[in-house]
Amino acid sequence: MPTHSSVPVAAPFRKLGMPRYHLMIMLGLAAVLSVAPFLLYPILMIKILCFALFACSVNLLLGYAGLLSFGHAAYFGMSSYVAAHAAKVWGLSPELAILCGVGIAVLLGCIFGALAIRRQGIYFAMVTLAFAQMVYFFALQAPFTGGEDGIQKVPRGALFGLIPLADDKTLYWFVLVVFFACLLALYRIIHSPFGQVLKAIRDNEARAVSLGYRVNQYKFIAFVLSAALAGVAGGTKAIVFQLATLTDVYWTMSGEVVLMTLIGGMYTFFGPIVGAALVVLMQNYLASVGDWVTVIQGLVFVACVLLFREGIVGFIASKLKRPL
Amino acid sequence: MANEIILSASGLTKEFKGFVAVDDVTLSVRRGTIHALIGPNGAGKTTCFNLLTKVLSPTAGRIIYNGRDITKMSPANVARLGLVRSFQISAVFGHMTALENVRIALQRRIRGDSFDFWCSERVLSSLHDEAWELITAVGLTEFAMIPARELSYGRKRALEIATTLALDPEMLLLDEPMAGMTQEDVERVSALIKEISQKRTILMVEHNLSVVASLSDRITVLTRGKVLAEGDYATVSKDPRVIEAYIGVPHA
Numbered sequence: 001m002p003t004h005s006s007v008p009v010a011a012p013f014r015k016l017g018m019p020r021y022h023l024m025i026m027l028g029l030a031a032v033l034s035v036a037p038f039l040l041y042p043i044l045m046i047k048i049l050c051f052a053l054f055a056c057s058v059n060l061l062l063g064y065a066g067l068l069s070f071g072h073a074a075y076f077g078m079s080s081y082v083a084a085h086a087a088k089v090w091g092l093s094p095e096l097a098i099l100c101g102v103g104i105a106v107l108l109g110c111i112f113g114a115l116a117i118r119r120q121g122i123y124f125a126m127v128t129l130a131f132a133q134m135v136y137f138f139a140l141q142a143p144f145t146g147g148e149d150g151i152q153k154v155p156r157g158a159l160f161g162l163i164p165l166a167d168d169k170t171l172y173w174f175v176l177v178v179f180f181a182c183l184l185a186l187y188r189i190i191h192s193p194f195g196q197v198l199k200a201i202r203d204n205e206a207r208a209v210s211l212g213y214r215v216n217q218y219k220f221i222a223f224v225l226s227a228a229l230a231g232v233a234g235g236t237k238a239i240v241f242q243l244a245t246l247t248d249v250y251w252t253m254s255g256e257v258v259l260m261t262l263i264g265g266m267y268t269f270f271g272p273i274v275g276a277a278l279v280v281l282m283q284n285y286l287a288s289v290g291d292w293v294t295v296i297q298g299l300v301f302v303a304c305v306l307l308f309r310e311g312i313v314g315f316i317a318s319k320l321k322r323p324l
Numbered sequence: 325m326a327n328e329i330i331l332s333a334s335g336l337t338k339e340f341k342g343f344v345a346v347d348d349v350t351l352s353v354r355r356g357t358i359h360a361l362i363g364p365n366g367a368g369k370t371t372c373f374n375l376l377t378k379v380l381s382p383t384a385g386r387i388i389y390n391g392r393d394i395t396k397m398s399p400a401n402v403a404r405l406g407l408v409r410s411f412q413i414s415a416v417f418g419h420m421t422a423l424e425n426v427r428i429a430l431q432r433r434i435r436g437d438s439f440d441f442w443c444s445e446r447v448l449s450s451l452h453d454e455a456w457e458l459i460t461a462v463g464l465t466e467f468a469m470i471p472a473r474e475l476s477y478g479r480k481r482a483l484e485i486a487t488t489l490a491l492d493p494e495m496l497l498l499d500e501p502m503a504g505m506t507q508e509d510v511e512r513v514s515a516l517i518k519e520i521s522q523k524r525t526i527l528m529v530e531h532n533l534s535v536v537a538s539l540s541d542r543i544t545v546l547t548r549g550k551v552l553a554e555g556d557y558a559t560v561s562k563d564p565r566v567i568e569a570y571i572g573v574p575h576a
Contacts, residue, residue, distance in 0.1 A: 191445045193431060193438035196420075200428045203417035210377075210415070211491060212403035212432050221439060267419070 018187070021322065025270060026183075033176055042172040043240070048280045049179045050237040055260040055272030056186055057229035062258070063266040064190055065222045066202030067117070070125040070254050071132025074112070075105040075227040077249025078135055079234035084151040084244035085144055094157045094165060094174075098235035105231025106224055108135065113223030117216050120205075129251060136249045150245030154238060165239070175236060182232055189225060190269065198222055259297070263304045265311025268324045274313050330355040330495055330525050331376070331407070336385035338371055345371040347549035349385075353495075353542075358517070358526045360536045363546035364569055369529045370499070372546065376527070377409040377497055378402050390494070406494035412503050416480050416487070418473030422464050425472050425483055426455040429490035455490070462486040462516065478509040485516060496520070498528035502535055514539060537561075545569070 018026075036045050054076055061067040079101030087097035112131040119127050139145045146152070156165040165171045189195055201208045201215050208215050238244045247253060256279065264275025279297065286293045308315035317324040331353040338346040346368045353359045363369050374380040376387060378399040387395045389407050403409075417425050430451045431438055440447075459468045462482040467475055472483060481501070488496065501517065502510050514535055517526065521539075530536050536543060537557045545552045545560055547569045553560050560566055 188444065189441045192441045192443050193435065193445065193448055194441035194443075196424070196428055196431065196445070196448070197438050199420060200417045203419050204415055207411065207415040207417065208428075209399045210403055210409050210411070211429050211487070212400050212408075214398070214400045214437070217437070217439070221441065225441065 018191075022187075022269075022324075025324070029270075029273075030180065033179075037169055037172045042168040044280070044284055046168075046172055046175045046240050047237075047284075048277045049175050050233050050240065051257070051260065051280050052273040052276040053179055053182055053236075054230055054233035054257050055264065055276040056183070057226045057233065058257050059261045059266055059272045060186060060189070060226045060229065061222060062261055063268070063271075064195065064202060065198045065219060066205075067219060067223070068121075068125045068258070069116075069128045069223075069226070070251075070258065071112070071128035071130075071135075072226075072230050072257055073249050073251060073253035074132035074135040075108055075230040076234035076237075076253065076257075077139065077244075077246075078108055079105040079231035080238035080244040080248045081139060081145050081151065083235035084154040084238040084242075087157060087239060088151060088154045089144075091155075092157075093161050094159055094239045097157075097239060098178075098232065101235025101238065102228055102231040105227045105234065109224040109227025109231075113220050113227065117219040117223060129254070132249070132251060132254055136246070136251065139246060139249045145244070145246075148246065150243060151238075152243055154242040154244070156239055156242060171240060175240065178232065178236055182229060186229065187269065194218070194221070259301055261311075263301060263311055265314030265317070265324075267310065268313040268317055270324050271311050271313035275311065278312075328355045329353065330390060331527065332388045333376065334386050334388075336372070336375055336387070337383045338368075338375055338380060339383045345549055346375060346382075349546070349549070349551055351544055351551070353525060353527050355525050356523075357541040358521050358528070358539050360540035360543045361527065361529045361546065362531075362533070362536055362543060363552070366548075367546040368549040369546055371549075373409075373497065373499055373529050403491070403493075406491075407497065408488055408491050408493035408495070409497040410484060410488055410499055410501065412499045416472035416475070416483050419471060421469050422472055422475065422483050422486075423452075423455055423459055423468040426458050426486050426490050427451050429487045430455055433491050458486045458490055461489075478505065478512070481505070481509070481513060482516070485513075485520070489520060493524065495525040495527070498526060498530075500529055500531060502530060502532045510535065 058069060058072050061069050082104045083097040083101030086092045086100040087094060092100065112128065116124055116127040116131065140147060156171065158164040159174055163170065165174060197208070197213055197218050201213070201218060205215055234248060260275035260279045261272045262275070263278060264273065265271030282297060282300065283293055286296055304311065310318060313324050329352045333349060333351045336346055336349040337344065349372060361369050361372060371380065375382050378397065382395065386393060389405060392405070394402050394405070417428065420428065427448060431448060434451060456468070459465060462485055464479060464482055464486065467479060472480065475483060501513060505513065510532065517539060540557065542555070543557055543560045544554045545566050552569060553563045553566050
């Protein structure tokens with residue numbers, strides 16, 4: 001090591017851990033979401049939360065590992081089928097049903113992830129899409145999924161067998177807790193030593209390899225974590241809407257969630273939440289115009305890409321010069 | 325000790341669909357020396373470099389590093405043995421600060437694998453003093469907290485060197501360390517290479533012959549995929565075959 005005459009002064013490190021303004025945003029979000037069900041339909045809010053979680057799971061791969069998965073509907077959809085089946089046929093309580101859903105999402109994530117991470121860029125996206133289509137056809141043919149009808153009239157049951165979730169407001173609080181638990185877990189993952197390596201791989205994979213990191217192992221873990229999170233979203237959605245259908249495993253679902261992530265801002269932590277809220281609200285309030293929703297959604301997407309390439313939250317973050 | 329061979333390649337051959345880019349190259353790098361690989365354009369330097377850094381796998385031949393056969397080893401595992409490469413285009417992690425760039429290398433060397441996604445980033449704070457020392461050593465103190473993509477070209481190279489040094493490698497493979505640099509930067513980086521070579525072995529591919537002349541202990545000249553000559557600068561530069569390869573046959 002070269003020696004320098006000047007003694008290195010203590011580094012002006014930013015404090016590690018959650019910066020204050022992130023904490024403020026989290027608290028603000030919690031406050032808004034606590035008031036929201038009194039102003040908006042709780043069911044609509046729950047839908048936003050489920051999709052926000054789903055978009056966050058995609059963003060863990062896309063924004064923090066640089067992997068564009070175009071098949072996340074597979075984990076979301078299969079989880080919702082299994083959760084619905086577990087609740088309806090096996091009579092499990094909602095939290096256990098959701099855990100079953102997460103289990104299948106993790107299993108699928110392990111198998112597909114192990115194979116998909118061997119390819120990069122567009123090929124990775126294509127491989128994930130191909131696997132998702134296989135899952136779609138499985139869901140279409142398998143007896144337990146109910147084919148075109150899906151699984152309907154799924155009982156919401158009682159949380160831990162104690163708290164009945166039939167009331168929409170009660171259900172909302174349950175989903176809100178799940179949402180925040182996942183959000184904090186995600187925050188920790190992204191800011192862990194593991195998350196640092198993930199970011200390095202995203203920025204420059206060849207260099208990460210030359211530093212001695214076995215990058216595929218990191219990508220694999222990220223993939224499985226992301227699938228698990230998508231599974232939480234899918235399973236919760238099945239219990240809330242008492243329904244699991246082919247829409248949840250179809251490739252358009254994969255596309256839509258990528259769209260949410262991009263609109264919100266893929267390099268940002270809070271972006272996917274904003275993107276999901278925007279898309280779900282748009283679909284809800286524009287439902288009266290029928291198929292034109294898709295066209296309007298497309299226009300919004302084009303406008304977003306042209307106006308702020310980094311997404312809404314990404315744009316704000318670059319103006320503030322702070323990661324959001 | 326001084327004459328011990330740290331890296332050797334024997335019979336190294338790489339064919340691309342009938343075109344032989346590297347043809348039966350045998351190369352030995354002695355421990356503690358700066359060894360340069362030079363040659364005119366298309367001589368196979370880069371291919372040879374890529375074979376040694378495991379980016380490409382050879383059609384034939386063996387590579388021995390520190391007595392171990394690394395011919396079939398993965399690039400990440402080779403790096404873990406202490407044989408670390410640099411890149412021609414500056415290789416930094418753009419969205420991470422200069423300090424984080426260095427820290428990520430320290431993280432691998434000191435903590436090994438970091439699969440602990442449940443741990444807080446705080447566990448990395450023990451690496452900060454050493455990261456700071458390295459950043460200071462390459463003169464980037466003022467830029468430590470700036471995202472690497474915002475640094476100038478010369479500073480990115482300096483950061484790359486700091487990151488590489490954080491691994492404390494036994495041997496460095498440098499791919500055209502002076503490519504695209506201004507004269508001022510060349511002198512700075514030359515001095516830096518000289519300094520870091522004290523306890524290490526360096527093999528570099530380089531076009532800038534004055535750098536090669538001033539830095540290297542030994543030079544291997546490649547043309548058309550074969551070793552043309554080997555020796556110190558004085559010997560190699562007087563070799564008529566080398567002169568011919570570089571500037572053509574003198575007219576009678």
